[in-house]
Amino acid sequence: MPNLKDLKNRIASVKSTRKITKAMQMVAAAKLRRAQEAAEQSRPYTERFLAVMAGLSSAAEGSDSAPKLLSGTGSDQVHMLVVMTSERGLCGGFNTNIVKLAKSHATKLQGQGKTVKILTVGKKGRDQLKRDFGDLLVGHVDMSDVKRMSYGDAQGVAKNVLGRFDDGEFDVATIFFGKFQNVVTQIPTAQQIIPFAVPEGYEASETLYDYEPDEEAILADLLPRAVATAIFAALLENAASEQGARMSAMDNATRNAGDMIDQLTIEYNRSRQAVITNELIEIISGAEAL
Amino acid sequence: MQFDLVSPERELASMEAAAVQIPGADGDMTVMADHAPTITTLRPGLLRVEASGSTHEYVVTGGFAEINAQGVSVLAERAVARGDMTQDEMDAMCDEAQDVYNRAKQAAANEPGPVDDAVKLMADMVAVGSEIGLNTKQPSL
Numbered sequence: 449m450p451n452l453k454d455l456k457n458r459i460a461s462v463k464s465t466r467k468i469t470k471a472m473q474m475v476a477a478a479k480l481r482r483a484q485e486a487a488e489q490s491r492p493y494t495e496r497f498l499a500v501m502a503g504l505s506s507a508a509e510g511s512d513s514a515p516k517l518l519s520g521t522g523s524d525q526v527h528m529l530v531v532m533t534s535e536r537g538l539c540g541g542f543n544t545n546i547v548k549l550a551k552s553h554a555t556k557l558q559g560q561g562k563t564v565k566i567l568t569v570g571k572k573g574r575d576q577l578k579r580d581f582g583d584l585l586v587g588h589v590d591m592s593d594v595k596r597m598s599y600g601d602a603q604g605v606a607k608n609v610l611g612r613f614d615d616g617e618f619d620v621a622t623i624f625f626g627k628f629q630n631v632v633t634q635i636p637t638a639q640q641i642i643p644f645a646v647p648e649g650y651e652a653s654e655t656l657y658d659y660e661p662d663e664e665a666i667l668a669d670l671l672p673r674a675v676a677t678a679i680f681a682a683l684l685e686n687a688a689s690e691q692g693a694r695m696s697a698m699d700n701a702t703r704n705a706g707d708m709i710d711q712l713t714i715e716y717n718r719s720r721q722a723v724i725t726n727e728l729i730e731i732i733s734g735a736e737a738l
Numbered sequence: 739m740q741f742d743l744v745s746p747e748r749e750l751a752s753m754e755a756a757a758v759q760i761p762g763a764d765g766d767m768t769v770m771a772d773h774a775p776t777i778t779t780l781r782p783g784l785l786r787v788e789a790s791g792s793t794h795e796y797v798v799t800g801g802f803a804e805i806n807a808q809g810v811s812v813l814a815e816r817a818v819a820r821g822d823m824t825q826d827e828m829d830a831m832c833d834e835a836q837d838v839y840n841r842a843k844q845a846a847a848n849e850p851g852p853v854d855d856a857v858k859l860m861a862d863m864v865a866v867g868s869e870i871g872l873n874t875k876q877p878s879l
Contacts, residue, residue, distance in 0.1 A: 489748040496744065496811055500777060500804055599746040599815065611841075655806050660764050660778035669763075669779050670802065673815065680746055 452723065455716040459709060466705035472538065473698035480631070480691035486597065487628070487684040494681050501674055503652040504667045505644065513664065517671040520643035521619045526563045528586075528618035529554060530609060530641075532625040532682060533573030534690040535592045540697035542626055542634060542690055543572040549636040550624045554581060565618055569605055569683075586617070597687050602680030609679075610672055613642055625682040626689035632696050634689035641678045644671055739771040740809030741787055743796060745817045751787070751794065758810050759786040760803045769803075769810050776805045780814060782831065782862040784869060795820035797866060799831060820870055828872045835860045836877060 508514045531550045533543045550573075554564045566581055568574040569589045577585060589605050609621055621642035626634040639647075659666055741755035758769045761783025767776075782799040800815035818827060839856035860877040867874035 486747070490746055492742075492749050493744045493746045493813055496804070496813055500802065500813075504777075602746075603815075653806075655775045657804075657806075658774055658776040660762055660767075660776060665763075666777060666779050666802065673800065676815075677746060 452716065452719055455712060455719065459712045459716060462705050462708050462712065466702055466709065469698045469701040469705060473695055473702060476691045476695040476698060480688060480695055482596075483684070483688040483691050484628075487681075487688050490681065490684055494677055497670075497674065497677055498646060498650045499653065501644075501670060502646045502650040503657070504663060504670065505646055506652045507663060508667055515664075515668050515671055517613070517642060517675070518644050518667070521616075523619050524562070526565065526618040526620070527557050528565050528567060528609070528612065528621040528642075530567045530569065530605070530621060530623045530679075531573045531577065532623060532686050533568070533570035533576075534686070535571050536690075537572060538697065539690050539694035540700075542693035542697075543570075543576065545634070545636045546624050546626055547573055547576045549638060550577070551580065553622070553624070553638060554584065567609065567612075570686075586612075597680075597683050599676070599680055602683055603676050605679050605683075606672065606676035609642070610675060618642075623679065623682050625686045626693070628685050628688040628692060631692045634693055637685075639678065639682065641675050644674050739769075741789070742809070742811040743785070743787075743798075743817055744811065744813055746815065750796065750817050750819070753787070753789050755787050755789040755810070757788045758812075759784075760810070760812065761785060761798065762803070769805055773805050773810075775807065776803075778803050778805075780812070782835070782859065782866050784820065784866065785812060785814075785817075797823050797870065799834075823870060823872065825872055828867055828874060832860070832863050832867075832875045832877075835863045836875075839877070 505518055508518060529550055531546065533546055537543070550566070554566065557564050564581075564584050565586045566577060566584045567587045567589070568577060568585060570591055574585065574588050587608060589608060591601065594601050612618060613621065620640065622638050622640050624636065624638050627637040629635055739755055739758075741751065741753055741758055742749065743751040756770065760767050760769060760778065761781050762778040763781050764778070766783070767778070779802045780798055780800065782797075785796045785798045787794045787796075796814075796817050796819055798812065798814035798817045801813045801817075803810060803812045816831065835856070839853070839860055842852040842856040857877075864874045864877065
């Protein structure tokens, strides 16, 4: 049986752990609210943008002169996986789930004889991918200085991706991120961004528009922005998911610490009682012996 | 006529407007009620909105405007109310234009198209700067 002092120390240390996880949970809750607001506010832009893109791209799809970002390079040999994860840990299975999806995707593509390249956004994903796919990592975007995700950050990532596309480094790009469902559920999601595909649910509107300059010029102007918009939306989802995952992970940790404290306290009380009983027995048997 | 101005980060304005002057890529256009449905890309410039007696001005870059029967929506990658425009923001925009130019020059040394576009972009920046009274860096060509 552990002695009383050890038990006391354990209880004290678990108590301070609980304080830390509790504080982290509350910080995550506050950050989550902000991240959700940011995601909410970006929605009108994304929705209108996609609605216009739906009209433009359906018109251009068949033509030979369609930009490469829309029609593809004509091959799908080289795949670029953009894996977006968080910069910090202690957020449950959030990063692991995204990486797991990306890994299975990469393995599947390799099985089909395709070349896979991986670009990581966020430190945690890179750390996890380094072991198995270290030789496939072609780049990394550091987000550790970013306090609040801005469109500029997404543009940075988009520039990186588009630059590589222009240099002919890959044919198809897919982003991996955690879609925010609610605080306990984040769905790891893969979304193809190059060649650009309008997500389901966006129909070309029936209005006939005049285009200024012509449709093709507008499309060529908007496609790179569509990539940036998709990345921005994913980054915002990711930020919200990360905080949600951290919040529930820390909530669990706090609860576990509480259970542990209860158990340790019972054990402490029992051993204290045992010590007292022991002493009494000694005193009584000593008195009887006289 | 409904007027909306949205940037990727938030919705900046949503109001009833009498007339909206848009800095289109092919030239300015003023939109009033019952304008023909049009989609135009934006050049860096001033967006002027006349609504119930007051005029609002925004500096916008990159994006497009959609005009339909309901009204005008302007989607700009960067949009700042004229009064909130700071020198830092102006500098950032100029740097961005310079960056586009540098890349265009590198990528398309033999075709004049993209480089000319980038030069125009920078000229537009300088024009915006002088219009709202902020210094712009001299573009290096």
